[in-house]
Amino acid sequence: MATTVGLIVVRGPTETPSAAFRRSRDQHKEKTVSTFLEEHGRTHMCGELREENIGETVTLMGWVSKYRNLGRLVFIDLRDRSGVTQLRFDPHHAEEIHDVATELRSEWCIAIIGEVVSRGANKNPDMPTGSVEILPQSLEVFSKAETPPFVIREETDAHEDLRLRHRYLDLRRGPLQEALLTRSKVNALTRNYLVDNGFAEFETPVLNRSTPEGARDYLVPSRIHPGKFYALPQSPQIFKQLLMVSGFDRYFQIVKCFRDEDLRADRQPEFTQIDMEMSFVTPEDVIEICEGMMAAIFEGVHDIDVEPPFERLSYDEAMVRFGVDNPDLRFGLEISDVSEAVADSEFRVFSGTVARGDVVRGICVEGGVEEFSRKDLDELEEQVKIYGAKGLAWVKIKSDDWSGPVANFIGDDEREAISAKMGASVGDLLLFVAASADVACASLGNLRKDLGNRLGLIDEDEFRFCWITDFPMFEEEDGQLHAMHHPFTSPHPEDLDRLDGDPLKLRAQAYDLVLNGHEIGGGSIRIHRQDVQNRIFELLGLSEQEAQDKFGFLLDALQYGTPPHGGIAFGMDRLLMILTGVDSIRQVIAFPKTTQASDLMAQAPSDVDEEQLEELHLRLIEPKSEENSTS
RNA sequence: GGGGUAGUAGUUCAGAUUGGUUAGAACGCUGGCCUGUCACGCCAGAGGCCGCGGGUUCGAGUCCCGUCUACCCCGCCA
Numbered sequence: 001m002a003t004t005v006g007l008i009v010v011r012g013p014t015e016t017p018s019a020a021f022r023r024s025r026d027q028h029k030e031k032t033v034s035t036f037l038e039e040h041g042r043t044h045m046c047g048e049l050r051e052e053n054i055g056e057t058v059t060l061m062g063w064v065s066k067y068r069n070l071g072r073l074v075f076i077d078l079r080d081r082s083g084v085t086q087l088r089f090d091p092h093h094a095e096e097i098h099d100v101a102t103e104l105r106s107e108w109c110i111a112i113i114g115e116v117v118s119r120g121a122n123k124n125p126d127m128p129t130g131s132v133e134i135l136p137q138s139l140e141v142f143s144k145a146e147t148p149p150f151v152i153r154e155e156t157d158a159h160e161d162l163r164l165r166h167r168y169l170d171l172r173r174g175p176l177q178e179a180l181l182t183r184s185k186v187n188a189l190t191r192n193y194l195v196d197n198g199f200a201e202f203e204t205p206v207l208n209r210s211t212p213e214g215a216r217d218y219l220v221p222s223r224i225h226p227g228k229f230y231a232l233p234q235s236p237q238i239f240k241q242l243l244m245v246s247g248f249d250r251y252f253q254i255v256k257c258f259r260d261e262d263l264r265a266d267r268q269p270e271f272t273q274i275d276m277e278m279s280f281v282t283p284e285d286v287i288e289i290c291e292g293m294m295a296a297i298f299e300g301v302h303d304i305d306v307e308p309p310f311e312r313l314s315y316d317e318a319m320v321r322f323g324v325d326n327p328d329l330r331f332g333l334e335i336s337d338v339s340e341a342v343a344d345s346e347f348r349v350f351s352g353t354v355a356r357g358d359v360v361r362g363i364c365v366e367g368g369v370e371e372f373s374r375k376d377l378d379e380l381e382e383q384v385k386i387y388g389a390k391g392l393a394w395v396k397i398k399s400d401d402w403s404g405p406v407a408n409f410i411g412d413d414e415r416e417a418i419s420a421k422m423g424a425s426v427g428d429l430l431l432f433v434a435a436s437a438d439v440a441c442a443s444l445g446n447l448r449k450d451l452g453n454r455l456g457l458i459d460e461d462e463f464r465f466c467w468i469t470d471f472p473m474f475e476e477e478d479g480q481l482h483a484m485h486h487p488f489t490s491p492h493p494e495d496l497d498r499l500d501g502d503p504l505k506l507r508a509q510a511y512d513l514v515l516n517g518h519e520i521g522g523g524s525i526r527i528h529r530q531d532v533q534n535r536i537f538e539l540l541g542l543s544e545q546e547a548q549d550k551f552g553f554l555l556d557a558l559q560y561g562t563p564p565h566g567g568i569a570f571g572m573d574r575l576l577m578i579l580t581g582v583d584s585i586r587q588v589i590a591f592p593k594t595t596q597a598s599d600l601m602a603q604a605p606s607d608v609d610e611e612q613l614e615e616l617h618l619r620l621i622e623p624k625s626e627e628n629s630t631s
Numbered sequence: 632g633g634g635g636u637a638g639u640a641g642u643u644c645a646g647a648u649u650g651g652u653u654a655g656a657a658c659g660c661u662g663g664c665c666u667g668u669c670a671c672g673c674c675a676g677a678g679g680c681c682g683c684g685g686g687u688u689c690g691a692g693u694c695c696c697g698u699c700u701a702c703c704c705c706g707c708c709a
Contacts, residue, residue: 066669068667072665073666075668077669088667091666106659122668151642151658153670158642159643159702161700161701215707259708262632263708264703265702386704484709584702594702596700596701600700
């Protein structure tokens with residue numbers, strides 16, 4: 001076989017590296033097109049060679065991952081998305097190729113043709129391909145590489161902003177490759193499952209009309225209609241309901257959604273939903289389909305059985321026991337309400353709080369007496385203050401007595417009642433928050449999650465699903481009602497004839513799917529009757545005219561024989577974050593944005609030309625901020 | 632809008648309490664040596680606007696003020 005040698009920098013004795021690089025680049029221009037790919041096809045991926053391939057001549061293509069020169073013997077780890085194979089360049093086998101190999105550097109993109117041989121006694125048991133190596137007979141350099149700004153290997157300690165600036169390099173690393181390939185797999189599993197269950201995939205508009213409800217919209221100015229704007233969808237909610245009106249029966253879409261709100265580790269301005277809607281269904285039907293879908297995804301990705309049906313909790317029960325509507329059920333540390341037990345307490349903070357109609361709730365940390373120093377407890381107090389708690393009262397139950405700053409104010413009868421309520425015994429640490437129910441829930445609910453992490457109570461390999469049901473229809477803010485889910489959510493059937501009672505007591509036919517403490521999906525049965533829809537708008541303080549202005553086309557559609565329908569949407573990014581065991585959704589998105597909604601690689605958002613603004617009938621009112629002094 | 636953490640070689644960090652001659656280490660990079668490495672090893676070398684701007688001072692990486700960027704959180708996200 002002829003030896004092909006492609007673009008190789010062989011540096012002259014007095015030549016600088018950059019001069020050598022330029023010279024070889026210029027030489028490469030003469031050889032305008034490599035004919036390597038016309039003559040040779042890839043026969044294997046780098047991660048798949050095993051002992052049974054010994055003796056075969058293979059063609060591999062990939063990147064130089066690691067270079068080890070032992071003098072006359074050169075080893076190179078060649079990497080592609082499937083893994084790594086070791087190449088051995090030995091002057092005994094091919095002198096010319098060996099000389100060329102000594103010039104290779106990290107991240108050059110190359111192809112080799114060579115024989116698979118056994119490593120004999122030099123096997124590497126830590127590599128899947130560790131019992132074989134390749135003796136290359138020919139080598140083609142497709143392209144050389146500058147030294148990357150950070151080393152491309154499985155584990156990196158480079159800061160995230162640097163990696164985001166060079167995302168295409170970060171994405172060469174194994175963990176990110178796996179995450180994105182898992183993402184692709186979940187896409188395929190989802191489509192297969194839903195299509196098999198009678199769902200059809202439809203696209204809905206991205207350029208849409210702005211609706212004032214909900215999150216802040218991303219707006220797109222219209223060139224053709226001066227002064228008017230499209231909005232990017234926060235979700236395809238109304239369109240999927242219209243598809244039900246049209247009779248498509250079962251719809252799904254894997255779709256980008258946009259919300260212009262502040263970011264978090266699990267929130268990006270553009271994110272992907274698995275969006276579904278079904279006609280003629282009860283919540284049970286939706287839940288069953290979703291459980292089947294989760295089972296298919298988890299079996300396909302991790303080969304594990306998540307064992308539906310999943311546990312269910314009402315919203316009220318979740319809030320009382322766990323303080324949040326997205327409880328992590330992988331550990332205990334449940335919250336107890338001790339308001340009654342401390343109503344007459346000598347400790348005024350407790351009794352005063354109860355007298356005001358607020359609550360005293362606590363968490364019993366089994367065996368926590370030894371675990372927590374005064375400093376630790378101060379830290380925990382800081383944690384609850386974030387959520388508005390004034391303080392964190394604590395008591396250590398030691399064998400002889402209760403200790404802690406407030407212990408003296410708690411009488412014997414009270415102690416007995418508290419212990420009974422919290423299931424406390426000697427050696428336990430009791431933590432209390434006295435506050436409004438909202439603050440007590442938020443502070444203790446989040447404290448509980450912190451404690452679960454801190455005490456190592458969480459089995460990272462466990463996937464614990466839970467449905468939260470019976471959400472309130474409305475929440476109140478400054479005397480104004482807001483829809484908790486969205487204004488098209490149907491009231492609970494048992495509450496339908498109580499629409500004239502206290503609206504805050506109305507329950508919705510809404511359900512969230514929670515996995516390991518993250519809300520991964522939420523949906524509801526929708527209102528399909530116009531009279532009910534009008535009543536809900538009324539409760540929300542929307543006049544008929546306003547409702548018509550905002551949602552007129554949906555209301556019109558409801559007049560033409562609407563099937564009962566309902567659906568759900570899953571947060572694909574959050575689901576993947578849990579599936580791949582990472583702690584931010586940036587790690588499962590190919591090109592994510594920073595917490596300031598910037599793309600550090602593409603440098604978006606950016607300035608635009610005056611002419612573009614003009615065409616769009618826009619004028620900037622803020623003076624342009626000066627260029628960043630750091631950039 | 633608010634709270635917290637960080638920013639010093641290409642990278643990850645030390646140096647900061649106590650302002651003082653020439654700002655260090657590791658990894659990476661470059662060169663040399665090395666035939667079984669796989670975090671290869673050994674030797675040598677290059678590499679710095681101490682985020683940016685201002686102030687205090689005889690003198691600032693270090694003290695003060697402002698500002699920018701990244702990350703985490705509260706608010707916000709039907």
